[in-house]
Amino acid sequence: MIENRPWLNVLTHAGLLLGVFFLCFPVWMALVASTHGPEALSRSPIPLWFGDRGWENYSQLLAGGLPEAGGVPVGMMMLNSLIMALLIAVGKIAVSIIAAYAIVYFRFPFRMGFFWMIFITLMLPVEVRILPTYDVIVRLDMLNSYTGLSLPLVASATATFLFRQFFLTIPDELVEAARIDRAGPMRFFRDILVPLSRTNIAALFIILFIFGWNQYLWPLLVTTEERYYTIVMGIQRMTNSGEALPVWHYIMGTAVLAMIPPVLVVLSMQKLFVKGLVEQEK
Amino acid sequence: MAGLSLRGVKKVYPGGVTAIHGADVEVADGEFVVLVGPSGCGKSTLLRMVAGLEEITGGEIRIGGDVVNRKEPGERDIAMVFQNYALYPHMTVRENMSYGLRNMRTPKAEIEARIAEAAKILQLGDYLDRKPRQLSGGQRQRVAMGRALVREPKAFLLDEPLSNLDAKLRGHMRAELKELHQRLRATFIYVTHDQVEAMSLADRIVVMNAGRIEQIGAPREIYDRPATRFVAEFIGAPPMNFLPGALIGANAPHVGVRPEALTVGGAGEVRLDGVVKLVEDLGADRFAHVAVKGAEAPVIARVAAHARHAPGEAVALTAERASLHAFDAEGRRAA
Numbered sequence: 235m236i237e238n239r240p241w242l243n244v245l246t247h248a249g250l251l252l253g254v255f256f257l258c259f260p261v262w263m264a265l266v267a268s269t270h271g272p273e274a275l276s277r278s279p280i281p282l283w284f285g286d287r288g289w290e291n292y293s294q295l296l297a298g299g300l301p302e303a304g305g306v307p308v309g310m311m312m313l314n315s316l317i318m319a320l321l322i323a324v325g326k327i328a329v330s331i332i333a334a335y336a337i338v339y340f341r342f343p344f345r346m347g348f349f350w351m352i353f354i355t356l357m358l359p360v361e362v363r364i365l366p367t368y369d370v371i372v373r374l375d376m377l378n379s380y381t382g383l384s385l386p387l388v389a390s391a392t393a394t395f396l397f398r399q400f401f402l403t404i405p406d407e408l409v410e411a412a413r414i415d416r417a418g419p420m421r422f423f424r425d426i427l428v429p430l431s432r433t434n435i436a437a438l439f440i441i442l443f444i445f446g447w448n449q450y451l452w453p454l455l456v457t458t459e460e461r462y463y464t465i466v467m468g469i470q471r472m473t474n475s476g477e478a479l480p481v482w483h484y485i486m487g488t489a490v491l492a493m494i495p496p497v498l499v500v501l502s503m504q505k506l507f508v509k510g511l512v513e514q515e516k
Numbered sequence: 517m518a519g520l521s522l523r524g525v526k527k528v529y530p531g532g533v534t535a536i537h538g539a540d541v542e543v544a545d546g547e548f549v550v551l552v553g554p555s556g557c558g559k560s561t562l563l564r565m566v567a568g569l570e571e572i573t574g575g576e577i578r579i580g581g582d583v584v585n586r587k588e589p590g591e592r593d594i595a596m597v598f599q600n601y602a603l604y605p606h607m608t609v610r611e612n613m614s615y616g617l618r619n620m621r622t623p624k625a626e627i628e629a630r631i632a633e634a635a636k637i638l639q640l641g642d643y644l645d646r647k648p649r650q651l652s653g654g655q656r657q658r659v660a661m662g663r664a665l666v667r668e669p670k671a672f673l674l675d676e677p678l679s680n681l682d683a684k685l686r687g688h689m690r691a692e693l694k695e696l697h698q699r700l701r702a703t704f705i706y707v708t709h710d711q712v713e714a715m716s717l718a719d720r721i722v723v724m725n726a727g728r729i730e731q732i733g734a735p736r737e738i739y740d741r742p743a744t745r746f747v748a749e750f751i752g753a754p755p756m757n758f759l760p761g762a763l764i765g766a767n768a769p770h771v772g773v774r775p776e777a778l779t780v781g782g783a784g785e786v787r788l789d790g791v792v793k794l795v796e797d798l799g800a801d802r803f804a805h806v807a808v809k810g811a812e813a814p815v816i817a818r819v820a821a822h823a824r825h826a827p828g829e830a831v832a833l834t835a836e837r838a839s840l841h842a843f844d845a846e847g848r849r850a851a
Contacts, residue, residue, distance in 0.1 A: 407602035410569050415616035415663075416590030425615070429606040 261493075268292070268487035275482040287483070295487050306460045306468065308488050314383075315447055315464040316495060321384035322446030323439050330390050331431065334397030335423055339409070349398070356391040360452050368455055378459045387452065393438055400434050401427070436506035444496045465492045518580025518670040519545040520566065520703060526574035527561055527727075535561045536727045538575060543671075548697050548704040552714040553724035554750070560675055562724070563707045567596050567673050580670050590619075595664030599676040601656045603648040603663070610644040613663045627666075634665040637696065654685045661696070671703040678713065690716060711751050715739070723747045745847035748772050754803055754816045761842065763810045764788065768842030768850045775803060777839035778817035780825070784834025790815065792829045806833060 267275050269288035274281055295308045336342075337349050360367060367386045376382030404427070412422045428435075453464045463471075469492065472485045500507070520543040527536040536558045543549050551559040564570040566577055568589035576583050584592045595616075603612050610631060617627045635641045638658045648656055657677060664672055677693075678686045694717055697704055708714055714721050715735045723730045723738065723746075731743040742748035748756045749772075756772040764771060764786045778788075790808035804825050805814040817833050819825060842850040 405600065405602065407598045407600055408604065410567075410589070411596070411598060411602035411604070411663075412615075413569065413589045414567065414594070414596050416619040417615070421619060426604060426606075432606075 264486040264489050267482055268484075268490050270483055272481055272483050291483050291487050292491075295484060295491065306463050308465070308468065308491055310461065311463050311465040311468040312491060312495070314380075314462055315466065315492070317380055318383045318449065318453065318464060319443050319446035319495075321380060322387050322449075323442035325384060325388035326390040326393050326442050327435055327438055329388055330393035331397050331428070331435070333394045334401055335427065337394075338398055338401040339419070352389075352391050352394050354391075355389060360387060364451070364455070371456055377456050378462050380462075382456045383449075383453055383462065383464075384446070387446065387449065390442070393442070396434065396438065397431065400431060404430065433506050433509045436503050436509075440499055440503050440507050443499050447492075447496050518703065519543055519547070520580075520671055520705070521578040522562075522566070522575065523578075524575035525562065525565060525572060525577060527558070527565060527570065528573045534727060536565075539724075539729050541722055541729070541732065543703060543705065546701045546703055548694075548706065548717060548719045549722060550706045550708060550714040550718035550720075551722045551724060552708055552711060552750075553730075555709055556726075557724040558727040559707045559709075559722075559724050563673050563675055563705060566671075566705065567594055568592050590616075593667075593670045594673055595667040595669040595671075596673040596675065597660045597664050597677045599679055601648070601660040601680075603656060603659055605648055608645050608647055609640060609651070609659050609662075612648070612659060613666050616663070616667055630666040630668070631662075634662040637665065637699070638662050653681050654689060657681060657689060661693075665700075669702075671705060674704065674706045676708055677706075679708070679710070693717060711753065715751070721751075723750060725750075741849070742772075742841065743849050745770060745772070745843045748841055748843070756841070757811075757815045757817075758813075759788075759808070759811050759815070763808075764840075766840065766842055769845045770843040770847070772841040772843065773835050773839060775816045776818045777835050778815070778833045779835070780804065780817060780819050780823065780831050780833060782834045785837045786835045786840065788815065788833040790831060790833065792825050792827055792831055794827055795819070795825055804831070806831060808833070 266281060266284055268291055270281055270285035271287055274285060337345060371382050412426055417425060448466060450466045453467055457463060469485060469488050473480055522539055522541040525539045528534045539562055551562060553559045561570055565572050568587060572585050576585055579592055613631050614627045635644060638661060640658055640662055643651060643655060678689050681689060690713060706717060718735050720732060721735055721738050722732050725746050731738055731747045738747060738751055752774060754775050756774050758770055758772050761768045761771045788808050790806040793805045793807050793814055796803045802819050802821060804817050804819045806817060808815045844850045
């Protein structure tokens with residue numbers, strides 16, 4: 235559809251700009267607030283431009299432990315979050331691509347049964363099965379460990395389903411050509427299926443990394459030691475300052491820092507991401 | 517290189533549908549055999565059974581003397597060219613060609629040498645580092661051929677390799693294939709539904725219909741002495757004309773006559789009177805469709821290039837008795 239009406243262009247751009255403003259304003263406010271002193275946000279009018287304490291605030295956040303955050307340095311919490319998010323993303327992709335491979339390319343008894351069993355776990359996210367899962371993790375002695383943080387989140391019906399759908403689009407002739415070329419199941423998987431799934435893997439990685447990074451409830455449950463605290467938990471703990479004034483400049487600073495890794499992941503992989511969602515490499 | 521032998525090869529699908537009712541074919545070393553038939557006749561299934569991609573329900577397949585019924589496709593020492601080429605999209609041409617050899621742990625230097633050789637034969641030298649999607653249809657076809665070539669297999673199996681190309685390129689690649697076979701002197705089994713490809717490429721043709729082999733023979737033999745009415749109709753374009761035997765005084769129920777055996781006017785022993793319905797001009801040849809009383813379909817006759825026949829014109833078609841093919845009621849050749 236091609237339309238050429240100038241006032242319509244102006245209108246659509248105004249709409250888009252409004253949308254961008256709504257999206258960006260909170261981020262802007264967080265950036266601004268993180269460069270002021272603690273009282274700036276409690277005063278009226280709220281500042282809309284950067285203050286002079288940015289360097290001070292951020293170095294304090296990254297290096298020293300803040301009493302308001304339980305004395306854990308933000309850098310350490312970010313590292314914990316990064317490890318957890320990476321373990322979840324990589325683990326989910328690894329498990330689901332193998333599961334999808336089994337379901338699509340091998341004939342074994344109750345194949346479809348297994349597929350539907352995986353599928354119905356879509357209805358059972360961590361929040362629903364939180365008590366039994368917690369019980370399992372306790373019995374396995376995995377409280378306060380990276381394994382405990384990530385393992386229960388690793389199984390993924392969505393990713394399995396996505397890989398299955400992708401594998402079904404790979405022509406049978408390609409599989410047959412590989413058989414004639416003496417590629418056994420492992421070789422076929424490694425040399426052909428995984429490289430062909432590259433864009434899908436990238437797209438999934440972004441989604442799953444952010445999913446892992448944003449985990450809140452589960453880390454809150456399984457970590458009691460401060461050295462396993464994640465960044466999202468940290469932000470929450472800072473806002474719960476009880477009687478004292480919330481340290482908004484630190485909270486906003488932490489929020490800004492917490493945004494950086496997901497943003498980096500998205501920026502660095504966005505080309506592959508779009509490719510993975512839109513086009514299938516033929 | 518080696519010969520192939522199929523004895524009583526049967527294919528019955530789990531649902532009970534029989535795709536192939538016992539096929540017997542002997543392929544000599546270095547022979548170019550074409551399996552031809554309409555779609556669904558089982559020709560591809562038969563080829564895939566030779567390749568090992570389809571299980572064999574009954575009978576036995578030997579490649580170079582060894583029974584291969586239970587062998588994996590990779591162990592049969594064959595190479596296959598697929599209709600859609602089935603190139604690995606993420607690999608370069610070089611990697612595509614070397615993949616099978618690498619899996620067989622062929623020494624690097626030997627792989628390089630074989631690829632260089634195949635690239636020279638197929639004129640792929642400039643494309644070795646490209647990905648398949650950067651190639652045209654004809655080039656992809658060559659790469660698929662190259663991938664088979666470097667394997668130096670006992671037999672080449674080709675499953676409608678030219679059917680995805682446009683008509684002009686198809687003619688060109690057909691000639692290239694023929695040349696390649698003459699150069700390699702390797703065993704080729706080639707599946708197609710196109711009788712022109714079959715006629716022009718084959719040393720011997722296997723005509724199949726509905727899971728049965730109708731006739732095996734050299735192209736000329738099949739054209740000149742079709743064993744069944746099906747073969748007579750399938751091979752040759754435009755197809756052979758069929759008339760009730762009584763119409764021309766033969767004692768067989770069905771009589772076939774090829775368009776080029778009929779002449780307008782002339783002094784043949786057999787004469788048919790009819791009215792021209794239309795004239796097809798194909799450049800080199802002109803074919804007249806003539807409505808003949810007593811025949812089910814219009815009779816097609818090749819007419820001289822200079823002759824002018826208008827629709828509605830009454831003509832007499834004549835043919836020699838020797839050029840007639842008589843078939844019995846079951847469609848088998850009667851003497």
